[in-house]
Amino acid sequence: MKTAVIGSTGYGGVELIRLIEGHPHLELAMLVSTSQAGERLSRAYPHLQHLEYTFQELDVERISQETELVFLATPPGVSVNLTPQLRARGKMVIDLSGDFRLEDGRSYEAWYNRKAAPDRWLEEAVYGLSEWFAEEIRKADLIANPGCYPTATLLGLLPLLRAKMIDHRALIIDAKSGVTGAGRKVDQSLLFCEVNENLRPYKVDGHQHIPEIEQIAGRFCSADVKVRFVPHLVPMNRGILVTLYTPMLHKYAMTEVLSVYKEAYESAPFVRIVERGWPATKAVQGSNFCDIGVHVDERTGWITVLSAIDNLMKGAAGQAIQNANVRMGWPVETGLKGLPLVP
Known part of the structure; x- marks a missing residue:
């Protein structure tokens, strides 16, 4: 083609x-x-x-x-x-x-x-988060590839929303991205001496990916979702790590929460549920994987969800190829079987 x-x-x-x-x-x-x-x-x-x-x-x-x-x-x-x-x-x-x-x-x-x-x-336009909208993508001729932050956030969030396990009115998203997320451009704030040995938030007053997250999340709870989202720039080339905090609607055991994720992604080869240790950007670098880890805090009644992707792969080009595969009826892993780059 x-x-x-x-x-x-x-x-x-x-x-x-x-x-x-x-x-x-x-x-x-x-x-x-x-x-x-x-x-x-x-x-x-x-x-x-x-x-x-x-x-x-x-x-x-x-x-x-x-x-x-x-x-x-x-x-x-x-x-x-x-x-x-x-x-x-x-x-x-x-x-x-x-x-x-x-x-x-x-x-x-x-x-x-x-x-x-x-x-x-x-x-x-069809929203191209293929783990959740594959049926629509198969019939689409205009596919809107999701943003990098929304990809990591929604893959971690949607299983809990669909299962009605969390309060959609209290979604706190702490996100960190490598510098390539800002694009390839000349910008003083992206110079080596400005970024190296530095960690800084940006667009705290409102990032353009917020309405995208809220729009898709709202589909899974039939409600007007509002999130608190703060992105940060970290001194690395690639990678996004999203940490999502949200209160549980009822008391759930860790095994119950994990079963919700395993069921949601049992046929999703690019989503890996991390049960030992925690997701890390290095573990997905150069690949189309999204690693998700969850923690149930019985003391506070909150769930913490961690989601890691390579922003240029699952957050951009890899996901675009994945959408092409789904649209054309090719195996979803075609051209995307490359393993993460370590070290």
Whole structure:
């Protein structure tokens, strides 16, 4: 299946290149970059000098003629305009930006401070958390790849919400991410001397992934969910660790809680329930795994859920390939069997 990657000079884009190159059913037909069109891929990424690719101009007609599936690894606000053009030409789109994740265009405009896509396309988009929405993804031609923080959060949260074990009115999310989550850009706050030996929160007053988490969580408890979410930047390249705190509605034993997770993910090869020790970002680095651990605190009546992913894999490119596999009816692990990188 011939594919294009638009936004191929970013970290998510180059991770897509790596995965597509190793996928038996996908062929990389076009790399598109508005900033480096005409340049060799190796100029942006010297470690790929053996690949004979040149970045192409953004030409919707040519993309439509030469490819069948388009991955959009673009910043927010770009896919809003590109996706309707590609869909009007019959192209299948997997969008890694946040432009089609929110059902309400007004919510998107409030949180992203950008104009939303027309309602027609927001209604067509299917949320691509494939462990929970595989049936919808199998019939979708526009898939909204979830955000990295929402992926780690929702995979840890949804089993408890569906089982009605926790209070949806009290969800506290402490999240930490490596620097690649901020993208590949020149920013003083992301310089080595600013990040190294430093741990700092950001967007404490409101992160754009909050409405995404609340929207999907609300589907599983038929209620208006509000979360308290605070992200932090940590001095590492890859990885997200989410720690979720929430009170139990009744008294549950640890075995009961674990059984809920095991049942939810018994057919999910990329979700691993950690019963000894705790999830860690190093244990999933370079892989499409999400490691989940839980702790029942009998003293306080609260549950702590820990969820670890690689933000560029399960949080972006790996999940996009997983969604392509589900959509096309290929085995979900196709092209994604790489083990975590240790050390």
